Amino acid sequence: MITHAKEAEKFNKDEARVDWHDDTLWFVRQKRDRMAHNIPEWEQLREKASQIKNHTLSNLDQYLVQFEKQALANGVHVHWAANAAEHNQIVFQIIQKHGFRKIVKSKSMLTEECHLNEFLIGQGIEVIDTDLGERIVQLRHEPPSHIVLPAIHLKKEDVGETFHQHLGTEKGAKDPQYLTEAARQHLREKFIAADLALTGVNFAVAETGGIVVCTNEGNADMGAHLANVHIACMGIEKIIPRQADLSVFLRLLARSATGQPITTYSSHFLRPASGKEMHIVLVDNGRTEQLARTDFRNSLKCIRCAACFNTCPVYRRSGGHSYHTAVAGPIGSILAPNIDMRKYADLPFASTLCGSCSNVCPVKIDIHDQLWKWRQILSQEGHTGTAKATGMKLMSAVLSNPDIYRFAGSTGRWFLRHVPSLASNSLNPWFKQREMPEPPKESFRDWYLKNRKKPKGE
Amino acid sequence: MNSRDLILNKVRQNKPDLLPLPILEAYPQGDIDLTDKFGNFLKNVGGDIYLAKDVQEARAHLTQKFQLSESIKVADYTDTNLFQQDPHSFEDVFVTIMRGQWGVAENAAIWIPEEYLPGKQRVLPFICQHLVIYLPADALLPTMYEAYQKIGTQDFGGYGVFIAGPSKTADIEQSLVIGAHGPRSLTVYLIEKQQL
Incomplete structure (x- = not known):
């Protein structure tokens, strides 16, 4: 089954390209801010x-x-x-x-x-x-990766190679002006003949x-x-x-x-x-159907500007194709489960719930709230997979019982100190691209019990 | 049931209770020089702007600018022969010259109703290599709100368009390229004397 996390892993293999993608979309977000502030x-x-x-x-x-x-x-x-x-x-x-x-x-x-x-x-x-971006991805037999900037996942070298193959531009040519002119001539013939x-x-x-x-x-x-x-x-x-x-x-x-x-x-x-x-x-x-879902109907207000894509830390670092749907990004992640809950059950989880999407939305869709609400529905309907469901149950048991919580904390710290390889291994998804933190010597609770001012009479 | 009735029935069943339609309002733009603001935005979106005292002066200037001669094809709004032609025949038009009705200072968009298109040919502002628009100097409005107040009171024909600058794209690595499918340049003449 295709999931956002698996697809994002592929996109993340080329770190330099991910950084470029991230920076470029953030630049568009900043242009949006300047315009809005004016x-x-x-x-x-x-x-x-x-x-x-x-x-x-x-x-x-x-x-x-x-x-x-x-x-x-x-x-x-x-x-x-x-x-x-x-x-x-x-x-x-x-x-x-x-x-x-x-x-x-x-x-x-x-x-x-x-x-x-x-x-x-x-x-x-x-x-x-x-549309130039759409023509580029069409020639490459790819779907658009962004609803406004369809070829934003590609570098000019990629476009140059595609145009060399299909439009006969010079091998190695990558100047955007030259490539756009070639597309203009090619598409003009198509317009005239259509x-x-x-x-x-x-x-x-x-x-x-x-x-x-x-x-x-x-x-x-x-x-x-x-x-x-x-x-x-x-x-x-x-x-x-x-x-x-x-x-x-x-x-x-x-x-x-x-x-x-x-x-x-x-x-x-x-x-x-x-x-x-x-x-x-x-x-x-x-x-x-979306209109009938009280919590989700206002996703239908969307005017497809993609501001939520450009601001989203997950979209910028995972690329549009990871979302495996026509409309990617935060808005796509609340629209897609309405059409097919099973197929798109992963998308509402492709978010940090930071809320930036809702802040930039020009029609005030509560995108991050809806992402969170979809997660609950998807879990209730059993679309989240056993690993996530078991993990959540386990966490709920630990967090709701103070004795178990304290015991789990102290054993966790002991293992991190003495057997760090238990956490620092490839089975732990949090270890990818990260160093595990130094385990603290004691919990806050232990520190507090030691350091609090003793009430009089104790 | 056909799809039309099916869709409408589902909308009726599923829509929320009626919410109010807000009243649209103007937002005061303060003491701004409309010509300055329009001109700056036009330059920012890749257009050129000139002041001309009348159409003759504008025409003389653009003849120089585009080095027009007998061999260069121009589509002019005063040419009444354009009405009957096949739009495909405009493929080799070098310059289209037409009038604009309103200019919007906040974004340099110029409103073109259908009757302002040379020969009512909708393709002419797009298929030409260069576009020239004559705009009355007193036709500038602060924002889109005022523009739609003006447009709302008239019949603009079967087609109307806001044009802001020459055609452009940034689809290759976000590098701005002027001249995508439409004109490679836009030249606007603000005409002081109104006899358009």
């Missing part, structure tokens, strides 16, 4: 965004109906998919109806979640990811039936405006009530994500251009 009303905006999302979830059925009605009035086709398989079928049927063979995609974590690419490629469709463009959705406005897509590269627009058909795929939680609500979210999104004041492009699609066709696919895939 906006005096930052905390008010977070609160506003949180309230808008809370309200939307409490009235989601009505907003979905309103959004559908407006979108239909705008001449947009609206589809509903209960799960990933239905989503993929809907997209495939649109492609098939037109007899298309070539599609270009801009970033969509939803289609990653639904494994759309594999499905379409299996049907003989050419699917090209056009029959259909698929994009994600950052926000869907119930009031207007319009969708907003944010990119820096301009790839969503290049695709959507050149192809004859545009399909936009979205989870049902992407709805916001009013167009003016965008003023709150667009002020928060890019600042939280990459420390930019706004993405280069914030594109508002309302109606298809004349002679063109536009589709929106609304996807549930477990979201309505």
Whole structure:
């Protein structure tokens, strides 16, 4: 079974690369801080965004109906998919109806979640990811390791080698400017030749039936405006009530994500251009179940900025692939168990519960509280494995009985002093990358009994 | 039951009690020079900014800047022949020149409603090598809040976009590269005399 700890172990083999990954993401976190601190009303905006999302979830059925009605009035086709398989079928049927063979995609974590690419490629469709980071990982047959920076686990030498193999760049070339230019030329041909463009959705406005897509590269627009058909795929939680609500979210999104004041492009699609066709696919895939879980429903407020990834000490040192899910990091660790508790039982434990994720979240999701609550549910449901369960029971027995606790403490200190190899060996996970501490000579309790001021009369 | 009704029913069953929708509000930005702030942010996101007294002056300047000649393809908002063309035919456009409606000082984003696109061609600000925007000097607003107050009262057509700087990426080792898929540069002319 794949677990975060086992995968992280692989990532941790190259210590220099882990340090680089750690520093690079921390740098993004610092850029985010500088941007946030420059906006005096930052905390008010977070609160506003949180309230808008809370309200939307409490009235989601009505907003979905309103959004559908407006979108239909705008001449947009609206589809509903209960799960990933239905989503993929809907997209495939649109492609098939037109007899298309070539599609270009801009970033969509939803289609990653639904494994759309594999499905379409299996049907003989050419699917090209056009976000540079996504194209890099697609050529390498890897999933993205970060929802905003898909190739952050790679060094320029890796990208250079991949482009040398697939795009014919010079062997050994690693200059980002040169490599980006090669990708620009390569993808321009794909944009021009594409029959259909698929994009994600950052926000869907119930009031207007319009969708907003944010990119820096301009790839969503290049695709959507050149192809004859545009399909936009979205989870049902992407709805916001009013167009003016965008003023709150667009002020928060890019600042939280990459420390930019706004993405280069914030594109508002309302109606298809004349002679063109536009589709929106609304996807549930477990979201309505998450809505029912009182403790976890507000994870659906997420706007996918990845600020919680960049700040997370565990994410930065274990890499996105360790999370073995489309959305990694702290937010992914509370979303994934909702979809498959058994498969993702390890993820809520991939955290120190330091709470930094909750502090940077632009929509105030209580991420670390939810991680802790998932741990309890997973333990109750028996998804935590016997080693952890037995360990916890043992610890509970020791901590709840003062005599056993004292005895365990003094024997522990004795063994650490006289037989240190019992703790300093490879069977003890705490010994990896660490020296065991000097055992103290006595417990605090013994010291206190010796040193406290004796009450009068004793 | 079809998926639409299935999803809507599950949402109805599972949603929490109704919570209030907050009122949006302006946040006073103090005594700021909008032109300064807009210009600084634009430069920070990789754009160029010039003040021009009118469109003629801007046009003369950009002709120099991009060394425009007969052989270089320009898509201009005054060209009414653009409406009927296939978007693919713009592949070799070197410069797109268009108007912007509002500029936002806090992030240098410029609002472009569909009718401001040359020939209403949505691909033109993206497919060109260089983008030029004429923006009225008095069209600057402090934040996105004021921008959406303005946008909210009008029909922006089937498509509208905020553009802040040239296209860019940092997907290779977080190294910033200007000119991803869209324009390699953005030049904004703040036009003093309003006859756009």
